[in-house]
Amino acid sequence: xxxxxxxxxxxxxxxxxxxxxxxxxxxxxxxxxxxxxxxxxxxxxxxxxxxxxxxxxxxxxxxxxxxxxxxxxxxxxxxxxxxxxxxxxxxxxxxxxxxxxxxxxxxxxxxxxxxxxxxxxxxxxxxxxxxxxxxxxxxxxxxxxxxxxxxxxxxxxxxxxxxxxxxxxxxxxxxxxxxxxxxxxxxxxxxxxxxxxxxxxxxxxxxxxxxxxxxxxxxxxxxxxxxxxxxxxxxxxxxxxxxxxxxxxxxxxxxxxxxxxxxxxxxxxxxxxxxxxxxxxxxxxxxxxxxxxxx
Amino acid sequence: xxxxxxxxxxxxxxxxxxxxxxxxxxxxxxxxxxxxxxxxxxxxxxxxxxxxxxxxxxxxxxxxxxxxxxxxxxxxxxxxxxxxxxxxxxxxxxxxxxxxxxxxxxxxxxxxxxxxxxxxxxxxxxxxxxxxxxxxxxxxxxxxxxxxxxxxxxxxxxxxxxxxxxxxxxxxxxxxxxxxxxxxxxxxxxxxxxxxxxxxxxxxxxxxxxxxxxxxxxxxxxxxxxxxxxxxxxxxxxxxxxxxxxxxxxxxxxxxxxxxxxxxxxxxxxxxxxxxxxxxxxxxxxxxxxxxxxxxxxxxxxxxxxxxxxxxxxxxxxxxxxxxxxxxxxxxxxxxxxxxxxxxxxxxxxxxxxxxxxxxxxxxxxxxxxxxxxxxxxxxxxxxxxxxxxxxxxxxxxxxxxxxxxxxxxxxxxxxxxxxx
Ligand SMILES: Nc1ncnc2c1ncn2[C@@H]1O[C@H](COP(=O)(O)OP(=O)(O)OP(=O)(O)O)[C@@H](O)[C@H]1O
Ligand SMILES: [Mg+2]
Numbered sequence: 081x082x083x084x085x086x087x088x089x090x091x092x093x094x095x096x097x098x099x100x101x102x103x104x105x106x107x108x109x110x111x112x113x114x115x116x117x118x119x120x121x122x123x124x125x126x127x128x129x130x131x132x133x134x135x136x137x138x139x140x141x142x143x144x145x146x147x148x149x150x151x152x153x154x155x156x157x158x159x160x161x162x163x164x165x166x167x168x169x170x171x172x173x174x175x176x177x178x179x180x181x182x183x184x185x186x187x188x189x190x191x192x193x194x195x196x197x198x199x200x201x202x203x204x205x206x207x208x209x210x211x212x213x214x215x216x217x218x219x220x221x222x223x224x225x226x227x228x229x230x231x232x233x234x235x236x237x238x239x240x241x242x243x244x245x246x247x248x249x250x251x252x253x254x255x256x257x258x259x260x261x262x263x264x265x266x267x268x269x270x271x272x273x274x275x276x277x278x279x280x281x282x283x284x285x286x287x288x289x290x291x292x293x294x295x296x297x298x299x300x301x302x303x304x305x306x307x308x309x310x311x312x313x314x315x316x317x318x319x320x321x322x323x324x325x326x327x328x329x330x331x332x333x334x335x336x337x338x339x340x341x342x343x344x345x346x347x348x349x350x351x352x353x354x355x356x357x358x359x360x361x362x363x364x365x366x367x368x369x370x371x372x373x374x375x
Numbered sequence: 376x377x378x379x380x381x382x383x384x385x386x387x388x389x390x391x392x393x394x395x396x397x398x399x400x401x402x403x404x405x406x407x408x409x410x411x412x413x414x415x416x417x418x419x420x421x422x423x424x425x426x427x428x429x430x431x432x433x434x435x436x437x438x439x440x441x442x443x444x445x446x447x448x449x450x451x452x453x454x455x456x457x458x459x460x461x462x463x464x465x466x467x468x469x470x471x472x473x474x475x476x477x478x479x480x481x482x483x484x485x486x487x488x489x490x491x492x493x494x495x496x497x498x499x500x501x502x503x504x505x506x507x508x509x510x511x512x513x514x515x516x517x518x519x520x521x522x523x524x525x526x527x528x529x530x531x532x533x534x535x536x537x538x539x540x541x542x543x544x545x546x547x548x549x550x551x552x553x554x555x556x557x558x559x560x561x562x563x564x565x566x567x568x569x570x571x572x573x574x575x576x577x578x579x580x581x582x583x584x585x586x587x588x589x590x591x592x593x594x595x596x597x598x599x600x601x602x603x604x605x606x607x608x609x610x611x612x613x614x615x616x617x618x619x620x621x622x623x624x625x626x627x628x629x630x631x632x633x634x635x636x637x638x639x640x641x642x643x644x645x646x647x648x649x650x651x652x653x654x655x656x657x658x659x660x661x662x663x664x665x666x667x668x669x670x671x672x673x674x675x676x677x678x679x680x681x682x683x684x685x686x687x688x689x690x691x692x693x694x695x696x697x698x699x700x701x702x703x704x705x706x707x708x709x710x711x712x713x714x715x716x717x718x719x720x721x722x723x724x725x726x727x728x729x730x731x732x733x734x735x736x737x738x739x740x741x742x743x744x745x746x747x748x749x750x751x752x753x754x755x756x757x758x759x760x761x762x763x764x765x766x767x768x769x770x771x772x773x774x775x776x777x778x779x780x781x782x783x784x785x786x787x788x789x790x791x792x793x794x795x796x
Contacts, residue, residue: 267467270434275481275536276455285480289471 113349133350165253190251205229383440400426402596415583418593460533468517614740625659626703664731665705667715671726
């Protein structure tokens with residue numbers, strides 16, 4: 081065994097080299113940047129080292145806005161999309177005829193072009209010279225006033241962003257959950273039926289524990305994905321997210337690098353590392369809860 | 376609780392659309408299972424045993440026919456209202472619950488006045504666990520138990536609600552040979568203690584024969600024969616049942632009856648079969664039905680002799696034996712083998728025991744009865760094991776090593792001396 085070890089390392093070398101070059105080195109670099117104060121990318125110089133970048137970012141109102149937006153997005157969309165996906169999967173699992181057809185329909189958004197999805201959202205929410213969008217038309221039917229979902233009040237914009245995010249992540253979650261529901265051995269349900277188990281109890285005591293690992297997987301990846309949200313916001317509100325008040329943390333990082341107010345890699349690095357710390361914390365908490373529940 | 380099946384039929388639509396039609400998994404079951412008995416449902420794979428069990432439990436709805444528990448017609452009742460306990464082939468224990476929680480599960484489903492108090496539930500669960508001797512493992516998860524222990528938990532879970540009927544679907548098929556033996560005795564004991572009418576599905580005929588009060592032999596969805604194991608073994612109604620019961624299986628010959636005598640090839644009769652008209656027949660002979668004997672008239676070529684523990688098998692060839700190699704298998708007393716051997720040749724001659732020889736119609740494969748009153752035949756049939764006079768073993772009570780005695784001892788001495796000399 082020992083003699084063969086160097087061979088194993090040799091086989092791993094290409095992968096390790098690429099990972100080192102494109103993952104580890106940039107990560108270390110970001111860490112270094114975040115402590116270098118007043119770094120100038122043109123002259124590659126800096127004044128000193130310390131926590132100033134972090135302090136700046138944490139006091140920047142744009143960052144705080146982005147932080148708030150991201151948190152709201154995460155807290156609303158992750159439970160909502162997971163819960164919705166679970167409900168839809170349970171329904172899909174319960175029907176017999178046309179099951180395949182419905183599964184395909186629910187999975188379609190996943191393979192649909194982002195631009196097409198964007199178009200759908202325009203039809204739904206965007207006011208044009210001819211109409212105020214489908215949702216507003218509905219609101220009118222119920223006697224409400226027009227709401228501008230794209231340039232209007234904060235809650236309306238947040239609503240659209242959350243709606244969009246849930247819509248985008250739903251198909252994948254449904255796919256995962258329907259397949260994990262289908263993989264639960266039929267005999268458990270038969271045993272439960274023979275024992276006169278009420279429907280609700282079958283769900284909480286058998287189905288949920290059986291698919292719990294998948295739900296945890298979806299929640300963790302959901303958290304990570306939602307914290308990294310950026311493209312969706314751009315698709316809905318354009319590139320100047322700070323002006324729209326709809327920026328996210330990743331959006332802030334991007335702006336600090338390349339945006340109109342950009343050119344501050346140190347601030348970007350600090351913001352990115354704050355995001356990293358948040359995601360890490362949440363993931364660890366998730367895993368701890370999971371361990372506690374499944375022992 | 377007596378179980379009565381009346382014209383019970385279950386057809387599944389055929390998956391293969393091209394073939395069309397139906398698969399008839401259970402075909403016109405019409406028999407009664409008496410109260411308090413352990414009944415074995417026996418048949419080859421795919422013959423509809425599980426389907427029959429699912430019909431009785433209510434998990435499947437019959438296409439036709441009725442099911443009664445005692446006097447109650449339960450045909451339309453859903454499984455939860457039938458009061459059955461079901462043990463699955465893979466036990467279906469909830470993996471995330473402990474043994475205690477698994478056993479408590481059916482009790483916690485009860486509602487209203489039926490629901491016992493918390494203490495009462497614990498008590499009932501413990502009682503069920505004691506019954507199957509798993510009370511020491513109450514806090515474990517199913518994955519931390521052996522197969523046999525899991526199986527017992529599954530039985531405890533099925534018993535805890537005091538079902539009217541206990542159904543077991545191949546509960547032993549996941550266990551190793553030794554554990555199977557042990558566990559089937561447990562099932563027998565538990566059934567005796569509770570007196571619950573129990574149906575036990577298996578494709579292992581030996582399992583069914585050894586513990587059941589009654590066995591039901593099935594083939595292709597149809598009930599072939601129902602009766603006490605020994606009775607079915609001694610008087611199979613058709614060739615399938617004769618072949619299916621007994622290990623090793625019967626040897627089947629093509630033969631002919633002339634003047635109330637059975638001929639298997641040649642012109643010398645091998646057995647008197649009083650009361651059978653002249654006709655071609657299929658003869659099925661149990662391995663213990665062959666007796667090596669110089670006056671025997673079934674001549675075969677001796678292939679080899681196998682000695683396995685208490686059994687001595689003779690493998691021989693006869694051109695009228697209906698299998699690919701024309702070989703038959705006989706189980707004989709070791710001392711008797713030489714009696715049937717022709718000196719200086721490999722021909723062995725057998726005499727046939729009439730109560731171990733069964734005649735069937737070659738076309739319909741139905742039984743053709745003959746001769747002696749079966750009751751009388753039964754009396755003379757002494758179980759082979761009881762007749763054996765092999766030396767008992769005497770293990771030392773502490774070391775459990777073998778202590779040789781008698782002939783063995785003198786042999787040993789001889790060999791020791793030999794070494795010294
Ligand atoms: N849901 C179903 N749909 C269609 N055909 C079925 C269904 N369930 C069983 N069958 C068919 O009915 C027949 C009997 O099946 P069953 O499961 O009762 O056999 P079994 O005797 O229990 O076999 P085994 O010993 O292998 O468990 C088989 O031919 C099977 O293919
Ligand atoms: Mg089966």
